Amino acid sequence: MPHLTLPDSTTSLYYEFHGEGEQTLVLLNGITMTTAAWAWHVPHYTPHFRVLCLDFRGQGQSSKPDEPAYPLTEQADDLAAALTLLGVARAHVLGLSYGGMVAQHFAHRHPTRVARLVLASTLAYSDAANAAMAASWAAAQAAGGADLRFTESLPWVFGSAFLAAQQPLLAALRGIAAQHPWSAVERLTAGVLSHDARPWLAQLTQPTLVLVGNEDRLTPRYQADCLVDMLPDAQLVVLPHVGHASHLEALPAFVAETAAFFRG
Numbered sequence: 001m002p003h004l005t006l007p008d009s010t011t012s013l014y015y016e017f018h019g020e021g022e023q024t025l026v027l028l029n030g031i032t033m034t035t036a037a038w039a040w041h042v043p044h045y046t047p048h049f050r051v052l053c054l055d056f057r058g059q060g061q062s063s064k065p066d067e068p069a070y071p072l073t074e075q076a077d078d079l080a081a082a083l084t085l086l087g088v089a090r091a092h093v094l095g096l097s098y099g100g101m102v103a104q105h106f107a108h109r110h111p112t113r114v115a116r117l118v119l120a121s122t123l124a125y126s127d128a129a130n131a132a133m134a135a136s137w138a139a140a141q142a143a144g145g146a147d148l149r150f151t152e153s154l155p156w157v158f159g160s161a162f163l164a165a166q167q168p169l170l171a172a173l174r175g176i177a178a179q180h181p182w183s184a185v186e187r188l189t190a191g192v193l194s195h196d197a198r199p200w201l202a203q204l205t206q207p208t209l210v211l212v213g214n215e216d217r218l219t220p221r222y223q224a225d226c227l228v229d230m231l232p233d234a235q236l237v238v239l240p241h242v243g244h245a246s247h248l249e250a251l252p253a254f255v256a257e258t259a260a261f262f263r264g
Helices: 072-085 098-109 128-157 160-165 167-177 182-193 221-230 251-263
Strands: 003-005 012-018 024-028 050-054 091-096 114-120 208-213 234-239
Touching (some): 012 072, 024 098, 091 098, 098 114, 098 182, 114 251, 128 182, 221 234, 234 251
Parallel strands (some): 024 050, 024 091, 208 234
């Protein structure tokens, strides 16, 4: 399996390339996602782009160093180093949830490397509500492990229609959730809790699409509005009857909106 060893010589990132397009599209995972979560999306993007998926440090098949936290700035710099090693000077970037926060830091710290930017189901800043959700999930993990944590997360992550109609898929997702080491999730979460892009969002000049579900309780509409209000060149798409997991709940619309945006 392909891995990159980063310049610090101790961290390796798992990655996959798909397609042969002239332009590169990078897909950035949510906090408990891995590259496998993009399997349904990649075939829709590869007719137009070479698609790069990767696991951040702390995720999937990448290194999980024993650190107090994985700062979002560190993840953004890891991405820059990975692109350099892969010979990608500039790319379109789609960040989902956690990946959307990393994408903001990446666009801020490495602005010339981002062509167009999609921020999907993500936060402009972590607030008291987000911290309380993180604490509740940590308590659920301590009380009942991954199974209780997944149960507690359901109304925050998924919209009503998806919860009502997708029980078999939710059962599969419950099993996948149990595979993520909690220690790594804690370190990823610690990085999120210090996120606040508001002081520098106005400096991000890349054309940006902000996408949110109108039932997203985890990264709600006011966060998307903040991004659109503060970014100089941003547009908003609201997906109806969709919760936080917009990439799953409205997969055809998600792909159509993002692919059209990246194609200009």
